[in-house]
Amino acid sequence: MVSQIIRRLALVPQGGNTGLVGGSVPVQDEIILSLSRMNKILSFDPASGALVAQAGCILQNLDDHVAQHNFLMPLDLGAKGSCQIGGNISTNAGGLRLLRYGPLHGSVLGLEVVLANGQVLDLLRTLRKDNTGIHLKHLFIGSEGTLGVVTAVSIQCAPRPSSVQVVFLGLESYAAVTQVLSKARKMLGEILSAFEFLDAECMRISTSFGSVNPLGSAPASDAGSTQSGQIFPFYALVETHGSNGAHDREKLDAFLEAVMADGEACDGTVAENVHQASQIWKIREGISEALPHCGAVYKYDVSLPTPLMHRLVEEVRAQLAQWPGALALGYGHVGDGNLHLNIVSPKAYPDLKAQIEPFVFEWVSNANGSISAEHGLGQMKADAIYHTQSPTAVDVMRSIKNLLDPQHILNPYKMLPKD
Amino acid sequence: MVSQIIRRLALVPQGGNTGLVGGSVPVQDEIILSLSRMNKILSFDPASGALVAQAGCILQNLDDHVAQHNFLMPLDLGAKGSCQIGGNISTNAGGLRLLRYGPLHGSVLGLEVVLANGQVLDLLRTLRKDNTGIHLKHLFIGSEGTLGVVTAVSIQCAPRPSSVQVVFLGLESYAAVTQVLSKARKMLGEILSAFEFLDAECMRISTSFGSVNPLGSAPASDAGSTQSGQIFPFYALVETHGSNGAHDREKLDAFLEAVMADGEACDGTVAENVHQASQIWKIREGISEALPHCGAVYKYDVSLPTPLMHRLVEEVRAQLAQWPGALALGYGHVGDGNLHLNIVSPKAYPDLKAQIEPFVFEWVSNANGSISAEHGLGQMKADAIYHTQSPTAVDVMRSIKNLLDPQHILNPYKMLPKD
Known part of the structure; x- marks a missing residue:
């Protein structure tokens, strides 16, 4: 079905649309490809814990399903009631329990992906171990729908804690x-x-x-x-x-x-x-x-060496003195070195973001951190990629994008910076 | 150093040379690029458990090093006394405790890789979370040195159990x-x-x-x-x-x-x-x-649904009756669905492998298993890839190989089948 839709028109794959960097929002006239109706659970094996589901399944529904067999989805996040597993995979969602259950690169067993040329790439196995050739599925974990559209997922669930x-x-x-x-x-x-x-x-x-x-x-x-x-x-x-x-x-x-x-x-x-x-x-x-009720919100999601995490919040606070009422808040997954730095301001000062954002990105870059720990780059942070990735790395990414999507019809203007 | 060696000559990256499918052995006149002298531990952070080491470090030495800080390498295998971490990464080594500590795709934090054009791809971060662009490091985990030479590794160690x-x-x-x-x-x-x-x-x-x-x-x-x-x-x-x-x-x-x-x-x-x-x-x-002392040994390393694992051994045994003295043994990582099927024969019957190998591969393929769970394909099993991977998947693998190594100088004749 998805492979019949993919032809020559630019499109934006959209799951629960809960992302924070505009990754599932069109920039110009792209067509939105909603996966919401591909919401069937295909199988669950209570002996191995392998769940196979279509991309549009809501994370909470999947967790409820495997709970009946005393298993647990290996990821959990605030948006679980509306985010979809295909979007979780495409954005490499991290969340609250990565500390224990590890990243999706470790728990995804297989994927079905529709490529830009309409071919269906069937990697939907349920095996824990498979070393036959290049491990293609990882290309689609975290690449924000720019290399293919994830249509089904096989994932290793963990025993549910009693x-x-x-x-x-x-x-x-x-x-x-x-x-x-x-x-x-x-x-x-x-x-x-x-x-x-x-x-x-x-x-x-x-x-x-x-x-x-x-x-x-x-x-x-x-x-x-x-x-x-x-x-x-x-x-x-x-x-x-x-x-x-x-x-x-x-x-x-x-x-x-x-x-x-x-x-x-x-x-x-x-x-x-x-x-x-x-x-x-x-x-x-x-x-x-609570934050949206307090004014304009600017969200940063960065990885830093754990000891430095709150120092960034403090240094941003010192910068904020020039905008009356603006506050910086720091919270997040300290066990993973992942800080959510949020700035909330009663007024939308036009220069606040323009001045604070480069300060944050440079600070993180100097600390060998990542300017996006789990939210991805989407359209809002694509041009900031060089704060974390080297020009050589971005060149290799571009060459892979050009190889798999030569017409740039899959989620264009996202993740990679303008030439 | 490695980037200066990589020019136009075909080469075979070699770690501890403990592989079982000829992945680190030249086929024709390739030069062996030994990583053995790149054996420095670069850093260990006892707060986060992130170890950074050159590719030629022996797994046992790394485990001994992190043990001083009460940490544990997240993989363990029989060859730990001689295998090297670069080879472990390049072959996506599984081993004895994957059940607990997960696959390398989950625990590798970063890599330094030399590409076929001599460029150094620096992905050597120590962050647990980083969602900035295509997750390139995974291309080099399990691709058996055919896309780049892993020269350094950053890996998440686990707390050592008391x-x-x-x-x-x-x-x-x-x-x-x-x-x-x-x-x-x-x-x-x-x-x-x-x-x-x-x-x-x-x-x-x-x-x-x-x-x-x-x-x-x-x-x-x-x-x-x-x-x-x-x-x-x-x-x-x-x-x-x-x-x-x-x-x-x-x-x-x-x-x-x-x-x-x-x-x-x-x-x-x-x-x-x-x-x-x-x-x-x-x-x-x-x-x-013990096996090499008993005669000719044929080793198979397959993934299967757990309930079927020993049935394959029994069916192979039934086939072996025609070769007097030949035995089939079954053991392995049952918690991961990974069977090591070994056949040992007092005489090297010329037709035994020719008849048994297709039987094993077809049996595994029919059960939706993998013909290589953790050993990889190397030169011995490259042509068997279609028993587990679809033609579309192999085509995508080939196109990535051609993109990153257009002259096929990196570990040629390995992993991917002949055209």
Whole structure:
């Protein structure tokens, strides 16, 4: 079907359209190729955990399906209720649990892809190991629909944990966040499934729009305090996935005792049930939901060496003084070195983005980071690619694009910079 | 240095030369480019676990290095004492613990590659997440040195487990092996690090050359028995890697109790110390060491749906009746659906390979398997690629080969079939 549509007209493959860099939005007169109706689950093998599904399946639906067999999708992200697996693959979505379940390059078993010439490239195997020739499927993971349209996916699911624990900690400094991360790696080991952080600005914004801070409730006499009470400079959300609840709680108790005794965490709470756990996750996920209510938002998604992550936020704050009311917030997947730096401004100052964006990209480039950790380049960041990739690398990318899509009909003007 | 050597002469990149399909051996007059002296460890970051090393580093040496910081290389294989990391990457080595630590496509963070035109492609980042353009590094993982020469590697190491447990089980049937695997996945969950199987022929050969079978010792009165006593039809080696020895032993005891109580395992033993664990691993690793002493050996390394894995061995055995003394042995990474089928024959019958090989490849192809799970295609299996890959896929591979190496000077006559 898709192969019959692909002819000579430029087109934009579109999944759930939840991307943040305009990758699934036409630039000129491209046709949108929506995959939404290709939403069938083709098979699931409970012996191996291999799921085969059409590209338009919504991630949440796939996770619900494999949950019936006690399996878990190996990726999870805030947009899971609307993003589609084909888009996840095409953008190499990272998300909340990459720390534990690894990147999609490790868990995708096979793909079906329609090439620019209309040929169907059938790589839809369910094997864990296959070393026969060039590993073509990886070309289509993360190349944002510019080399082919992913129409079906085979993916390795993980056993669903019988025990999920969530801890929320308040900390005095970013250095403490990294110390607690190091301790979590050591003491929680194989059960650690997520390690997220947020700073005080994030907590203020998230709690202003409905999240509840479970730490540091104000004493009853303090009538002037906000509903969320005392705010710590930093927070960490630590999650475990395990197969034995008693063992997991024992590891977690030892971890908590150590981070409190060593003074790394000032306060902490363990979710006692699923409801409390989801309330804690809501603080983290509520940040990006709250931001659009606060003004113009500029989003950056960068990879940095973990110790440097919040220094960038602080240096951006220093730059922001010239735009009254503009705030920088830092949060993200600290366990993967992935910072979400968001700038929110009550007014859309025309020069703010023009001045801040080069500052951020150069700072990240100087730190050997990536200007796009998981969001991709799309149309908004394509021209910034040289901040992370060398001219030789971009030349090789261009030559592959020209080889597989000589007429540039697949998602044109995206990912690669203008000549 | 490598970029100065690459000019117009055909060359064969060679690491530890431990491959099994002739991938690192010249076919005609190609020059061998040995990476052995590029053996420096460039950096290790104990905060993130990112190791950067030159391609000629021996896997064992890298593991010893990161062990000092309580980290573990994310791959392990029998040849670790001589194979090199550049060769591991170029062949997408799988090995004993892929089940736990995933494929190299998930753990390689970056590469430095010299292209056929002498350009150095610097993708040597240490970031866990980077979505800036086509994910080029994956082109060089598993393409057997035909697209570029890997000269340096950046790889994500895993925390080294403080507790390693090894269990060895004797079983009556292959069905029992798969049942025990399923139970191990459920009851050992996140600590399961390897699940290997071997059949009775493997045990006989391995124990004839120095391994000791810890199960079913013969009664003292049975003077005619072999040193290894009673032989079960199948054996399973189950290993765990964990961060808490008491928890791991508790999980393992419950697992053992369940597989014995349910009659899936007939006998079993837990290694009480490192020496006993290495004795058990020696049975598994001793198989391929013993085979060359027994005659001509034909090796097949295939991926199959787990339930079918040993049926292929049995059907090959039925075919072998016409060659007196020829034996088929089945063992391998059952947790990954990866069977090592070995045929050993006291005489090198000229027609044995000619008749058995097409039978094996067609059988695997009909079962939607892969004719090379982890060994690659090299020069010995290049022409068999169509048993696993479609003509469209092979055409795309050829076009990428022609794009990146138009003169076919990089490892010619390997991996891709003759035109």
